[in-house]
Amino acid sequence: xxGKAFIIDLGEKQVKYSQYRERTESVKQKIHFQPLIGVVxxxxxxxxxxxxxxxxxxxxxxxxxxxxxxxxxxxxRFVFGFYNDIPVVISEGRLHYYEGYTxxxxxxxxxxxxxxxxxxxxxxxxxxSANPExxxxxxxxxxxxxxxxxxxxxxGENIPEFGPRFSDRSxxxxxxxxxxxxxxxxxxxxxxxxxxxxxxxxxxxETAAEVSLAHNLGADAVGRSTAIEAIASxxxxxxxxxxxxxxxxxxxxxxxxxxxxxxxxxxxENSKNFEKLLEIALKVLWKGMEDx
Numbered sequence: 001x002x003g004k005a006f007i008i009d010l011g012e013k014q015v016k017y018s019q020y021r022e023r024t025e026s027v028k029q030k031i032h033f034q035p036l037i038g039v040v041x042x043x044x045x046x047x048x049x050x051x052x053x054x055x056x057x058x059x060x061x062x063x064x065x066x067x068x069x070x071x072x073x074x075x076x077r078f079v080f081g082f083y084n085d086i087p088v089v090i091s092e093g094r095l096h097y098y099e100g101y102t103x104x105x106x107x108x109x110x111x112x113x114x115x116x117x118x119x120x121x122x123x124x125x126x127x128x129s130a131n132p133e134x135x136x137x138x139x140x141x142x143x144x145x146x147x148x149x150x151x152x153x154x155x156g157e158n159i160p161e162f163g164p165r166f167s168d169r170s171x172x173x174x175x176x177x178x179x180x181x182x183x184x185x186x187x188x189x190x191x192x193x194x195x196x197x198x199x200x201x202x203x204x205x206e207t208a209a210e211v212s213l214a215h216n217l218g219a220d221a222v223g224r225s226t227a228i229e230a231i232a233s234x235x236x237x238x239x240x241x242x243x244x245x246x247x248x249x250x251x252x253x254x255x256x257x258x259x260x261x262x263x264x265x266x267x268x269e270n271s272k273n274f275e276k277l278l279e280i281a282l283k284v285l286w287k288g289m290e291d292x
Contacts, residue, residue, distance in 0.1 A: 017159055019065050020108075024115040030058050031080045035089035037285055038113040038238075040229065042094075042125035043071070043260070044267020045245065045274055049090045052081030060093070063112075067105050069093040084279070086286050089113060096225055098202035103153040107232035111162060114236045120177075120285040121233045122278065124243045126263050127223030128206065128250040130215040131195065136249060137270055138191035139277055140221050141182050142173045142242030146198040146214070147227035154235060163235035172230050174239040177281075177288050181241065184280045190273055195220030197244060199227035208252025215250075222250055239288070241281055245270055 032054075041048060049055070058078045060066055069076045075092040082088070091113075095106040113121065129136060158165040178194070185192040198214045200206055202224030206214070214222050221244050233240045247266035248258055267274070 017161065020111060020115060023063050023066060023112055026062070026064055027058055027078070027112070027116060030062075031056050033080070033087055034117040035080055035087050035113075036118055036289065037086060037088045037120045037122065037282060038091070038118040039088055039122045039278070039282075040091045040094055040124060042127075042225070042245065042267070044126050044247070044264040045124055045271070046075055046092045047268075047271055048275055048278060049079040049092055051275065052079060052083055052088065052090065055079050055081030066108065067095055067101055069095055070099050071096065083282055086282050088282070089116065089118065094225055094229070096202060097150050097228070098224060103151045103228045104156065107153040107229055110229050110232045111236065114233075114238060118238070119289055121238045121240045122243065122281055122285070123226050123229055123233075123240060124245070124274075124278070125223050125226045126245045126247045126267050127197070127221045128211070128248050128258070129220070129246040129253070130198070130211050130222050130250045131220040132249070132253050134193050134195065134220055134246055135191070136246050136266065138193060138246050139185070139273070140197065140244040140246055141178055141185070141192055141194050142197050142226075142244065143175075143178060143194050144196045145172060145227045145230060145242070146196065146217060146219055147231065149198070149200050150228055153228045153232050162232075163237065167235045169234065172234045172240065173242050177239065177241060177284055180284045181277075181281050184284065185277055188276060188280070190277055192277065193220070197221045197223065197226060197242065200224055205258045206251055211250035211252050221246060239285075241285065243277060243281065245274060
C-alpha cells in the first residue's frame, strides 16, 4: 500500500491519505517521544494540560492542511508531555460540525493521533443533562451514544488504513476499562454516573422537545461533539473512554436560560474533580496497556 494515495470523495473537498502522512511527519519533527494515550479536553476543561511535565505544544495552525478551530473557548493546540510518567497527547480544543466542517474533517485530529502511535483515547466534553436524576456538576461515564443527528465521518470511500468498510459498534466505549474507572471513581466519592450521550449539530442549544426526545430514546446527556469522534476512533481500533461533565440541565428540565459562559464557569468550578477522574482514567488505561 505504500505510496498509494487513497481519496475520500466529499464533493468539492477531497482528502488524500498522503496528506495524513504529511501531517504526521510535521508533528513528529516537533516532539521528542511517542505518546501512547490521547486526551481531548472539552469546553472549560483546558487547565489539565498544565499538569504535564516536559511538555511541548503544537498549535493546530502549525499542522499542514489542518482545519482550524474557531471556538474561542478552546486554545487550539496539541500538548505533548508526561502525566505521572504516562506519555500523553492532550488536545486543547476540537473541531465541531457546527463550525461548518464536515464530519470527516472533524475527526481528522483523531486519525492523526492514531498515526502518531496512541493506543488509547479519552474523549471529554462539557454538556447538558437530559436525565433529571443526573445533576449538574456530576460526571457521566459514557457507555453508549446516539449520533443520528450528525452525518457519519465514515461516509465516502473507505480508506483501509483507517479501518474496515463496515465496522462493529458493540463496544464503542471500552466496557472493561470503563467499569474499572467507574468503580475507582466511586471509591473517591466522585459524583459519577454511567449513561448514554446524544450528539446534536448545534451551535444552538437544544429545545425542550429535543431534550425530551433524546431522553425518551435513551440519552442521559446532550451535546455538540464527541460521538463522531468515537465513531472514528473505534473504526481505527482505538480503545476509547468518554467522560462528560454535566454543566446544566437541558432545556425543559430547567427553565434557566443557557449560555456558553456558564458552561466554561462550571468547568472551572469542577476542575479538581475532573482532574481526579481523568487521573483515574489515565492510570486505568495505562495499566490496561501493560496487561495487554
